[in-house]
Amino acid sequence: MRKFILGTALAVLGAASMATAAEQPVERRVITEWKAVFGRIETRDLIDARTRIGGTLVSIEVTEGSDVTEGQVIAMVHDPKLALQLQAAQGNIDALQSQLDNARTELKRGESLQDRGVITNQQLDSLRTNVSVLENQIAAAVGDKRVIEEQSAEGAVLAPIAGKVLNVPVTRGTVLLPGETVASIGGGGFFLRLAVPERHAPFLHEGMSIRIGSHGDGRPGRLAKVYPEIDNGRVIADVEVEGLSSEFVNARVLVSLPVGEHEALLVPAASLITRMGLDFVPVARADGTVVHRTVVPGSQVEIDGTRMVEILSGLTDQDRVVTDHD
Known part of the structure; x- marks a missing residue:
């Protein structure tokens, strides 16, 4: 009841003045629906550096996080x-x-x-x-x-690819058999791997643009590969991102995916007024007066460089919004 009385009072006050500010019709547009998921930073290639002979590990030159080049000697096995x-x-x-x-x-x-x-x-x-x-x-x-x-x-253990050492499961003095792992090396570049709920699978396709972070202010990325097998109700996809941090492998990063479209009523975000916990939009009547309509705002999008807000209820596409108000 209190909200209704407050909204009515503001509407009366707004109607008492003439609309001298700029007006803009409420826009009905098709906007993209975004789904926020977490992706993991992974290496494109993950290869183990293995021993070629059996013997005792007499030296190891790398630790977790070390950068290596292809063919570099990272350990020695002596028989x-x-x-x-x-x-x-x-x-x-x-x-x-x-x-x-x-x-x-x-x-x-x-x-x-x-x-x-x-x-x-x-x-x-x-x-x-x-x-x-x-x-x-x-x-x-x-x-x-x-x-x-x-x-x-062949007692020299060589790095199979250039990259970063992710795991060293052995120490000096370990007795090894031929083919045992001395270090796991990730290389070939870094990318984001996503696990998206399968209900969104029809909207995913290779080459589509996504956002790293929230869809409003994130960095751009590209969906490089969508795997055809659904694993435990999830679609696996790889995302290429320029300048992706490689400091921590398997770190989680927020990603926004476009998973659909719907029609929405949009008004400039600058026209939205919040008072006493309620949201209002000044609307110009046919007689030139201005009334403050109580609305329910939704998500914000950027269209042609202008920040717009979706109005879930309170307006129609026949209304004209006052965009320059005090």
């Missing part, structure tokens, strides 16, 4: 058996080389004896075969040694 195998392979090569030197000496002597008719061609061929066999055995032993050397070199 003492490889050093022993390398020594054994070298010893085998040395033994075969000594046998080869002796076989070549025997072959040279046999060629000299064959010239004098002391040995037969069959015996000389046998000496040549022995030299060839030893040469091939040395080549095979050298190949085995290179395999061991390569295994030793």
